Amino acid sequence: MDGQRIAVTVVSGFLGAGKTTLLNRMVRRAEGSRLAVIVNDFGELNIDAAIVSEVTDAVYSLQNGCICCTVQEDLLAQFGSLAQLQPRLERIVIECSGVSDPQRIVQTLAYPQLRSQMQLDMVITVVDATRHLQLEGEYARLARAQVAAADLLLLNKTDLVDAQQLQSLRAVLGERTRVHVSVQAELPDALWLDTDLDVEHRAVKPLTLVSQDDHSQMFSSELWQSTTPLDVERLRGWLQALPGDVFRVKGLVVLAQGAKAHWLQHVGTRSQFLPATDEAGASATRLVLIARRDFGGWDALRQGLDACQVTENVPT
């Protein structure tokens, strides 16, 4: 969406929740792409010998303890140097220590000196379905902080709990939280990579199912477009009320109140607006929405967006 900034995926999760399994999947996915992974400990990653030569340079280690507990200085510097790498990285995946609050990294990424170079794409928290409810004291508080900071929860090891346990877990995690259920930390690309969401090159067809790739069969995405400017407060209200089955909204929005068009990215319950620099694309709103395949609320979503349009002429 924003070619100038590197997307950052933060991976959090309590000790033993399955973060390393997920990271291993991500490292494999890094093959051939401009993706860097920052981990707490190299040793835990079983990087396949065949791909090690290709990915080694892209895996960075932060072995000096828990990155989230330290103040940002070195992290700032490390991000800064990653931003200078050529060819330019498309994405950085950063692993938080199991006993840390990812909010710390989220705050670091918002530092003014990093904001122009990278952009927090999403925080993924892996939740151990078998242990989450058993944690106590400070551990329980940390796990709650990890869940609260997440844009997406990967509810893992769900094969080891029964339906009732799963239900009570879902209740604890909250209705509006984006949850993906997994067994071995499987994470569909559609949920964390942007490959299907190239808004700019998509043919403009209102409310069309635009993605039917194999790996995203669990999800569908739709495009909504309008040449009428949107009211920002109504749009924010619409975003905040999005159902839990809608994982991501992104694209270009033309706002009635703003002089400029903005790139909008909404993941989980978090929205980010960025002024669009590309004047050419500033005349129409184009939003791609991604939701669970069996999501039945498309009509309501469309009506909600329609209602955000400012139909009367706004005096300038």
Place this chain on the structure above:
Amino acid sequence: MAESDNFSSTHSTQGTYADLILGNGRIYTQDPANPWAEAVAIRDGKLIGVASLVELEAFKGPNTRVHDLQGAFCMPGLHDMHTHPDLALAPRYSDDLDVGIEDPTPEQLRESILAYADSHPGDGWIYGQYWVRYTFREAGLTPGRAWLDSVMPDRPVALLDRMWGTMMVNSKALELAGIDRHTSDPRNGYFERDELTGEPTGLMIDGAYAMIHAAMPPTPVSVLRRAYRDGVHFQSSRGVTASKYVHVCEQRLQALKELDDSGELTVRIEAAISWQDDIFPVRRRWELLSGERHYYRSARLSANAVKFHFDGTVEPKSSYLLTPWPEEKSWRGKLNLTPEHITDMVVDMDRQGIRVIAHCTGDGASDVFLDAVAEARRRNGFSGVRHQCAHSTLLHPGNLPRFKELNVIAEFSPAAWYPTPFASGARSGYGQERLKRIYDFKGVLEAGGTAVMGTDWPVASIDPWLALETMVTRQNPWNDDPACFGDPISLEQALNVVTRNGAVAMGLEASTGSLEVGKSADLIVIDRDLFAEPARNYIHQTQVLLTFVEGQLVYDRHSTLAPIGLKAVWQGEPPVLEGKA
């Protein structure tokens, strides 16, 4: 009627006899010409005799008090050359809002704010702790000014989160601090903004706290006075006769002056004015530095010093090193001020007779600081002011001789000069090679330099005996772990460090630091012979029995001198200021 002043001058008449004779002691004088003595005679606060009891017989007049030390060990008072009782204690004594719940819900937080407002009526600041982000998220709320305004719209509110990464403030607080969408972010943090309007959301991140603190009323003098009072009480009862309170402002100096005026400043204090506002704002910095500091001056109190943070610390890897940090290609840490800034500042302060105390943990920071002092010496000649390199955690071997050459004090703080879980974890960040030469007392001393000790409480314990023991052992004082950090020094060297060298660091080498005729009677009597047993797990258990400053009995543990009519300022067990280590 108030006691009259009793200062002496060149033409003051002097008595013949001593006011007090302490006899039958094992007195370690730190005077190379006369290392051991049996008795001391004191008149008008000064030592008039340091010898055998027989030799001092002539000083015994009809009004001379005599005390039998019964063989007890006596030595010059200790010098703690860097500590912060105010930073450790004032937060405990201030009446801020303490929610008192580990992770309050927004509703509990709201009730707590309202209750505090009820019990503290008026329009003053509501400042306190803690809130947590996740309870807001769980309640479907967004923390920030909008929420806080809904609770308390008309009084400024600032609340810290439990992670200490975010301060939540309301609109009134932002208004008083003058923060709006036009305000720039500080270098070491930022405030969150609405992406579309640029308006602050009320979440202040990291260094942005200071923008709010600057608008808040300073810590009350009464709170600071209580903190300093407890600090000097503890220090006197642990044998400290001179100390440096590094980081003060006009409020802190006022608190120290009030203690001094009331006769409770029982330790000689050098207070260093903060050069930056990074700990608390100093509203009268330039007035103080250009001369107002002299209004606080007495025999016990001096503010002829300035303190600044030149680099950071090990945990966030912000110490400024000469070579990159372990595991890093190029990151060397960072300096908070440019070398040019520090050079001009040292030259300027040096010319005014103000000691510069520079926080330098990395070998790169001390390197730049020594360069700045070299430039000051080149331009000003030796001003008589010895500047102080604080912490000196890592020193480049090539810089060791420069402490003597440039007349710079190397101050070491015991936070991690011996192995503890904290030190072994945190300091290991420097890497094994650097750990070997951490806190290089020996290197500085062997190169002829002046090394001193500063406890740096609350970073490390304020107990000087713990620092003294571990200077000699560099081992954990509480167990048998053979691990040793850095190079130990001998007990004789360590005692020199905490007495004579401390006096040099205070600029008081002519009047204290050793027990010699003509010097001030700054001395202590303790419960053990420090040389009698191996240092480990022995020295730190030392109990101080008597402490004298300028001949005044400031501490008398068992009120032993009461029968001869001497009442100490402090008596009994030392106050408990810190938990068991």
